[in-house]
Amino acid sequence: MFALVDCNNFYASCERLFRPELNGKPVVVLSNNDGCVIARSNEAKAIGIPMGAPAYQYDALFRKHSVSVFSANFPLYGDLSNRVMQILSEYSPEIEIYSIDELFLKLVGFDFFDLQNYGTSMREKVFTWTGIPISVGIAPSKALSKLANRIAKKYPEKTAGVYIIDSEEKIIKALKWLKIEDVWGIGSQLSKKLKAINVFSAYDFTLTNDAWIKKNMGIVGIRLKRDLQGLPTLDLESLGAKKNIATTRTFDRNTNDLNYLEERVSTFAVACAEKLRKQQSCCNSLLVFIHTNGHRQDLAQYHQHILVQLPFPTNSSIELSQFATAALKKIFQAEYQYKKAGVMVQDITPEYQKQLSVFNNSNELHAPLMKAFDKINNIFGQQKIRLGSQDRRIWKMKQERLSPRYTTKLSDIIIVKV
DNA sequence: TCTGGGGTCCTAGGACCC
């Protein structure tokens, strides 16, 4: 069996942890730049605030219902996620951390266990130790465990947050209940195609013939069908090093100032370099892009990117910053107003297997220098040491309702007076 | 005025090899 554990309204739950007076009240969390809604408490969902809603369009509704609005506080969510994952990883030796708030567990040798109790104990322990509410779905395959989890979330009273699919009848009942567009792995494009051939539920999908699925969805569709039928086909995925790393941001304003963009791109490259070093990798190519604001029909549009093959693999902040800003200058055009930029590093290889070239290699002095960089920044805080090309101001985002970093910043820790 | 960020896998087609 597989279990899929999912934190309920994760970011909203994190914000409420340190503001217990908000329990039972509507809470939303906004994306970077306070742009759109990326998490909602149940109360906020009930008011009719959709996922992805642009914040400025919902200001009136927020005020009307006294919705508590937070800017995204990723250091807080990341830290709480680690705590939840650590607790849950004790429930099985085989796990896959699927996202910041989701975890698959493979339950082998649990034939004589009461899985309902097992799931309930996960919920109780995570809630007692962290304060985060979770839902648990257990079923014979990954796709079905996602479905079981959905049922647990949808019917919290009936299921007490734990639902188990462990018989053919339950599989069919659940599949008939699940709308095709809600199936894990079927998005808007495929559900449109499927509805056109009268496939409206997950159950209908399991009856669709393989030839159609193969032609329209590829091998992925066939695997999904088997998995939904209860024949475990998708297995846990190993959590190796990332194959692509990106740092991209939307700005709080439009700009055609090349100096500003250079500074941003340099900082993004440094951030990518840090992520590379953290997983002990180097990259062999780098992509820089700049975009105008696609929502503004009144402004001329320009979307451009450039992919640079590096002369040597590197994870040096200095080298990546230089390559990235040089690339930026090649695509920058002063007549446009830019709203977004980003750096992505690709073709990632392990740090310890660098392919050296005869003439042109990464500066060997950078490795110890970067080690010192990382060590100092880890101790004294982000960007205490930075390149001259980077601005002193770290946040160039609109974050008007940022909560404290209660668990990751010494000065933000709550002081209790007794 | 204001609309996020970061990933994965698969496929088709082209270039190239013997």
Add this chain to the structure above:
DNA sequence: TCTGGGGTCCTAGGACCC
């Protein structure tokens, strides 16, 4: 009139996920 067969690697783009 008529011109093989079998591979690999790379890239861009499309679908999906949270």
